[in-house]
Amino acid sequence: MTDRRRINGPAGATIPPVYDDESRLDLKTATGRSRPPNAIRKMYLKTGVTPSASGSAYLEIETSGKPGVSGLKLSCSVHGPRSLPRSSPFSPHIVLSTHVKYAPFATKQRRGYLRDPSERDLGTHLEAALRGSIIADRWPKSGVDIIISIIEGDQDRETSRFQGDEVWDMMNALSGCITVASAALADAGIDCVDTVAGGVAALVQNTSDDSTTSIVVDPIPSEHEKILAACCIAYLPTRDEVTNLWFRGDLPASDMELYTRLVEQGIQASANANRVLVECLNGTVG
Amino acid sequence: MSRHQYIRNLDYRDAIDEFEGYAEEEDELSPEDRALMTAGTIDVQAALGVEVSKVTVAQIEEALWHYYFDVDKSVTYLTTKFINPPPKETKPAAKQPHGNPFQSRTSLAHVFRDMPWGNVPKHRETTFIPPPMARLGLLGGSGAAPKISKLQALAAARKKKAEEKGATQDKMESARTKMNELSVGDTPAAREVPLAGAFSKRLKTSESTAQGRVPLVLSEPTRSEPSQSSSALVREPEIMPSVDKAPQSMFAQTLFGSHADVFHRVPQESYSLYADLPPSVLDAFTKPSPDDVVLAAQAKAGKKTPAAQPKKKGTPSADAVAGEVGELKISDAPLPKSRNFDVLSEFEKSKSKKTASFVVVGHVDAGKSTMMGRLLLELKVIDQRTVDKLRREAETIGKTSFALAWVLDQRSEERARGVTIDIATNRFETEHTAFTILDAPGHRDFIPNMIAGASQADFAILVVDSSTGAFESGLKGQTKEHSLLIRSMGVSRIIVAVNKLDAVAWSQERFDEIKDQVSGFLSVTGFQQKNIAFVPVSGLQGDNLVRRSTDPAASWYTGPTLVEELENSEPSVRALAKPLRMTISEVYRTMQSPVTIAGRIDAGSVQMGDAVLIQPSSEKAYVKSIQADDAPVDWAVAGQNIVLHLSHIDPIHVKVGDIICDPAKPIPRADTFTMKALAFDFLMPMQVDVHRGRLHAAGRIETITALLDKVSGAVVKKKPRIVKPATVARIVVKLDQLVPLEKGLRVVLRSGGQTVAAGLLE
Structure with missing residues (x-):
């Protein structure tokens, strides 16, 4: 459903033709991974960006260095804890409500103003991830709203072909959402057992003719020929607990080892992101 | 062929040429011109000499006509144009094979004329050439290099000249440092760390071009990841490379400023705003303001929160202001304008x-x-x-x-x-x-x-x-x-x-x-x-x-x-000078007003914009417009049957039978009245219906005060028990509700479907 009160962009994106030019050839061929398979991208995290919110954070995952490829930019604000409206039933613990919304201009395909199912899906995953970290019974009869705007989606703007499933982008976005929401919750002073951060690991196929696969963390779809499977993990490092696990892809059911390795790599990625998170939070306290 | 196609294929140039040729035929040469033309042609032919064979007479005439019979100019022109034409300029070699494909649709027809379907020969295949594209530019817009205007070209030339004159190296250096200071994100701290991404690259390029120098060679940011990545992934947790915090991007810098840490907030010191004002001025603000005084007085008087009040000179007495504020009525629609006729x-x-x-x-x-x-x-x-x-x-x-x-x-x-x-x-x-x-x-x-x-x-x-x-x-x-x-x-x-x-x-x-x-x-x-x-x-x-x-x-x-x-029949004398009285005989909604009433003006006059009072509800309304005989009029007088469009009133206050009157002299409301009644039937204290025009109200005869003489009106008998038909009596009637009544009104009393009495209010 389109919102007719606003000026909407065209419904479908038109992609300009990309010509096979020698001067640009180097850009196109640099599709290989630009960092080690077990290294996540650098991220910039900052808390306390929205003065009107109880807590807020801004996360930026840098681009791959390739011009025209955007990184991930997220802004999160936490409102609460505040009393629940009168109409809602009694709740002995805090009621989390999470909203994840792509900005209309965040991705190559223009987004609507209303949340679509994929955005609602992200919100549900995020809620599951955060619920495990918050000490919910410290705040009975109250609610907290966590609102995340994805200012820039993690997409290659210049690719003309459709890079597989959009779900891989969603996984990267979700891991960022978890990290930034955790930082914002800490900024709001809501009691948590630990800081939770997100991490993504993926099983990728590097060349089209080759059937060899490898596991990488923090995958960028444009850097790999094909992503076979991926998992996004929310992990509490000090308690060594996983609060949310989202697995997707085509894997043989017999190969249990592959699953375990993917999850492990996801946990590693999450622990790495957590280090940035803790560093940032320590900076605010000091 | 459709009409559109026809128009599209129309060759305008041909059409225009035809038209001009037609016009020239009309334009006959005058005899003098003809003579001049003949003489000029002979002169030119003489001047050309041997070469005359290379030009036709028509060409000579055209040249002469063009140069106003100037023989020398015509000869020069003809010589250069036809006799010794300069060698043709070589065509640009790199001509595109099929011209601009977007130019015209019909011109492509001959290209495809003998084209087979499928199996296109190699030499007929085209090569698409990409349009020049700005590197890293935004999508859309013109990809071509911007055209330099004359002014820009001049400025560029001057700049170049100035540079040649020899600006010293240190001047350039200072300019460069200044530029660095001006640029948004290039703080000294940030310069040490190479910025990653498109933004940083763009920033650097723009900076260097602004200085007119060779761009600084920027290597693609190299990541300082330790190379201890182990390719063999094993069960036990391995040591992952530590992740440093990334520097801010341009976007984040713009949002939050370039300071890395804003959490060390400078404690706010308090300071007085008007420290150096003279004490007399400061004293003026130590007391409550005049507005506050008024507000306090209103609060004391028990009024509601005051609306915006007009500022008055001096200090008005609080009660007066409070009274005025109480009278203020906020209405969204403007009052209808009165033309203030003397009706x-x-x-x-x-x-x-x-x-x-x-x-x-x-x-x-x-x-x-x-x-x-x-x-x-x-x-x-x-x-x-x-x-x-x-x-x-x-x-x-x-x-x-x-x-x-x-x-x-x-x-x-x-x-x-x-x-x-x-x-x-x-x-x-x-x-x-x-x-x-x-x-x-x-x-x-x-x-x-x-x-x-x-x-x-x-x-x-x-x-x-x-x-x-x-x-x-x-x-x-x-x-x-x-x-x-x-x-x-x-x-x-x-x-x-x-x-x-x-x-x-x-x-x-x-x-x-x-x-x-x-x-x-x-x-x-x-x-x-x-x-x-x-x-x-x-x-x-x-x-x-x-x-x-x-x-x-x-x-x-x-x-x-x-x-x-x-x-x-002479109509009865109209009570024009009396205050307005009008009985409502119909109330309905129209487009012009939600409260539209119809009736006859009993007395007085009304005009557009007048305030009127509706009795018995005692609500004020304004006359938006008046209609008489289906035509809008500005005013109306007693005797006319009119339609009034009212504004500023709720329809619940207006009923059929109500009386519209002048707010200055309103008709009083009463539930008890004395009347002089002519009895048509036996009258005694009993239930009656009181009719007054459209209005009828239930009531009862309270007392019969006196029997009166029919002609003189003198009291014949006091307090009779009963009134016989065809006699006149003074009676007191009490109604169940308040009804607008006035002295001199004629009312009819009915009971049980029979008219029992009629009379005049006293």
Whole structure:
């Protein structure tokens, strides 16, 4: 459903033709991974960006260095804890409500103003991830709203072909959402057992003719020929607990080892992101 | 071929050439020009000499015409153009094979003419050449390099010259450092760490081009990841490379500023705003402000939060301000503008036609509505077609004779029952007067409606059925009651239309008999003899209404027709100078106003923009616009039947029977009143209905104060127990609710479906 009160962009994106030019050839061929398979991208995290919110954070995952490829930019604000409206039933613990919304201009395909199912899906995953970290019974009869705007989606703007499933982008976005929401919750002073951060690991196929696969963390779809499977993990490092696990892809059911390795790599990625998170939070306290 | 295709294929150049050629033929050379042309041609041919064979006479003539017969110029032109043409410039070699494919659609037709379907030969295949594209530019827009304007070119040339003059190296250096300071994100701290991403690259390039120097060579940011990545992934947790915090991107810098940490906030020091003001000024602000004083006073007076108040000079007394604020009324719509006419003088100046309204009364089935329908038809207010249509409709339910009555009886119930139920109004104009017809119901069940009609009338037409038996029953019935009522409502002039005389063969004896009986009865009722007129008519045929009867049997009547009699009637004197009184006879919604009322002005005048008071609700309203006779007017006076569009009032405050009056002199409301009543029946303390025009209210006779003499009005007997018919008494009536009443009003008392008394308020 389109919102007719606003000026909407065209419904479908038109992609300009990309010509096979020698001067640009180097850009196109640099599709290989630009960092080690077990290294996540650098991220910039900052808390306390929205003065009107109880807590807020801004996360930026840098681009791959390739011009025209955007990184991930997220802004999160936490409102609460505040009393629940009168109409809602009694709740002995805090009621989390999470909203994840792509900005209309965040991705190559223009987004609507209303949340679509994929955005609602992200919100549900995020809620599951955060619920495990918050000490919910410290705040009975109250609610907290966590609102995340994805200012820039993690997409290659210049690719003309459709890079597989959009779900891989969603996984990267979700891991960022978890990290930034955790930082914002800490900024709001809501009691948590630990800081939770997100991490993504993926099983990728590097060349089209080759059937060899490898596991990488923090995958960028444009850097790999094909992503076979991926998992996004929310992990509490000090308690060594996983609060949310989202697995997707085509894997043989017999190969249990592959699953375990993917999850492990996801946990590693999450622990790495957590280090940035803790560093940032320590900076605010000091 | 469609028309569009034709237009698209039209060759404009050809069309224009043809047109010009045509124009030249028209443009004949004058004889002088012709002579000059001949002489010039010979001269040019002589000047050219041997070369003359290379040019035609036409070319020479054209050159001469072009150069105004200047021989030398023409010779030079012809020499360069035709005799020794300069070598043709070589065509640019890199011409695109098929031109611009976007230029025209039709020009491609010949390209594909012999093109086979499939298996296109290699030499016929095209090569698409990409349009030049700005590197890293935004999508869309023009990809071409920007065109340099003349001014820009000049500026560039000057700059180059200045540079050549030798700007020293240190000057350049200082300029560069300044530029660095100006640039948004390039803080010294940030410069050490190479910025990653497109933004940083773009920033650097723009900076370097701004300086006009060779861009700094920027290597692609190299990541400082330790190379201890282990390719073999094993179960036990491995040591992952530590992740450093990334620097801010341009976006984040713009959002949060370049300072890395804003959490060390500078503690806010308090300082006084107006430290160096003189103490007198400072003193002025130590006390509460005048506004605060007023607010405090209002709060004390128990008022609500004050609305915006006008600022007054000096310090107004708090009570006065509070009172004013209380009177403030906030309305969203602007008040209608009044033109402030002096309505009375306007009325005198206007010299419009006299207006008069009359009520048609009589016993049921006396033919009142039919007579009025015929009257309207004869006066061409309605056309024959409408009547024919009504007649057809009447035929379908077997009531052909009612067709004319249906002109006024428009409600389905009235048509089905064949009786008038509510008063119907219509208007017609004669040469001197504009009349309003109020067709009253004759049936005794609808007497209240008849009273409402009679209260709006200046005079009355009493319709009497002359057919045998009908007149006698009428005289006992409503003929009598109606005439009593209209007299008690203050109508003094009455025209008796003796109807249906065609049914008794225009018998003069019958007419005289009726005339005697009715006039005797009317004079008893209180009508003066000079105010009574008798006209023998036939409502169905239309005799003696507008035109005289053509029936030879009716030739004995030589008096005026009904319309002539109407015109002779002087309308009663209007109470123009009195305060406004208007009884509402209808309330409805229109597009112009949610509260639209119709009625007759009883006294006074009204104009657009006037404030009016509605009684008994005591609500104020404003007159948005006035309509009289379906035309908008600026003002209206007593006697006119008008429609008022009101504003600034809720419809719940306006009911039928309410009185609209002047807010300065409002009509008082009362639930108890004393009246001088003429009894038609026995009166004793009892339940009665009080009728006053459209208004009727239930009440009871409280006491009978005195019996009065009919002529002198002197008290005959105090506190009688009962009042006999045809006697006058002073009675006190108490009503169940507040009703707008005024001295001098005429009211009718009814009880049990009978009119029991009528009289004047005291």
